[in-house]
Amino acid sequence: MDILSARTRLLVVAPHPDDETLATGILIQRVLAAGGSVHVLLLTDGDNNPWPQRRAERQLWIGRQARARWASRRRTEFMAALGELGLSRADMTAMAWPDQGLTRLIAVDAAARVEALDAVVGRVRPTLVAMPALDDRHPDHGAAHVLMRLVLERQTPAPVVWLYRVHGGARRSCPSVACVADASTWARKRAALARHASQLVLSRRRMERLAARTERFEALPTEPLPTELPWAPRWPQRTCLRLTAAAAGGGAAWRWVHAPLHRQPGQGCRLAAEALPAGEGVLFVKLELTLPSPWIFDHWGWRELRR
Numbered sequence: 001m002d003i004l005s006a007r008t009r010l011l012v013v014a015p016h017p018d019d020e021t022l023a024t025g026i027l028i029q030r031v032l033a034a035g036g037s038v039h040v041l042l043l044t045d046g047d048n049n050p051w052p053q054r055r056a057e058r059q060l061w062i063g064r065q066a067r068a069r070w071a072s073r074r075r076t077e078f079m080a081a082l083g084e085l086g087l088s089r090a091d092m093t094a095m096a097w098p099d100q101g102l103t104r105l106i107a108v109d110a111a112a113r114v115e116a117l118d119a120v121v122g123r124v125r126p127t128l129v130a131m132p133a134l135d136d137r138h139p140d141h142g143a144a145h146v147l148m149r150l151v152l153e154r155q156t157p158a159p160v161v162w163l164y165r166v167h168g169g170a171r172r173s174c175p176s177v178a179c180v181a182d183a184s185t186w187a188r189k190r191a192a193l194a195r196h197a198s199q200l201v202l203s204r205r206r207m208e209r210l211a212a213r214t215e216r217f218e219a220l221p222t223e224p225l226p227t228e229l230p231w232a233p234r235w236p237q238r239t240c241l242r243l244t245a246a247a248a249g250g251g252a253a254w255r256w257v258h259a260p261l262h263r264q265p266g267q268g269c270r271l272a273a274e275a276l277p278a279g280e281g282v283l284f285v286k287l288e289l290t291l292p293s294p295w296i297f298d299h300w301g302w303r304e305l306r307r
Ligand SMILES: [Zn+2]
Pocket: 015, 016, 019, 138, 141, 166
């Protein structure tokens, strides 16, 4: 925690309203107590959240207007939670991108989204970025990691990156930094969580359990990266899979059966060089089912590859 000082400029990347509280409610307060500054980058307004909305509003059909109303409610809750943590409207930027739609944005519009995030990073000039880990199993969290990595690889000097997980995927063998707190700091984190009332409608116990965990952060992994895809799906599963790739030059997605892959006997698959998004630097790939499912969490998720 020596890194936290009056010179710290923390940028928290929150895919949804509540991630800032669950993952960094203590860290935000620690940075402010050290005299540093905090900015929260909210990627979506959490509008695609139908079951709590159905319960709270007592209506089955959630149309476009209802989604907009829920987004407005969640943004208001988010602002109130920031207030509990000691932040104001000037300390946040909201992108209002589609909830549960960030992976799709990467596939069709990665370059523009990276530019938009780069503008925020250029304004905040963070010394420390707290953002989701690549293997956080919520699709928006993994996608947020990918977009931010594509932004951060442009930065010189690069800020320190701390990765958090809200939804599983824990790499327990990784060294991590624990963010400890006193009773009053925990109390403010609980007060911030209480402001996210829409999320407590159906999931109060789960949310309280997530908020009560010690906030732990990992550095970016440093082990050598593979060049081959780690997956070898079989028939008939491969007919209903989508492969997405993302790099500095943009993103692309293919059905697995149409993906431009080089297969070598006895080895795994590689994306054909001519199909890779342009540019140097990091390359990410994701495998997911194309079939609609009520289970939103990633099974295969994102991996980072060497070109
Ligand atoms: Zn989230």
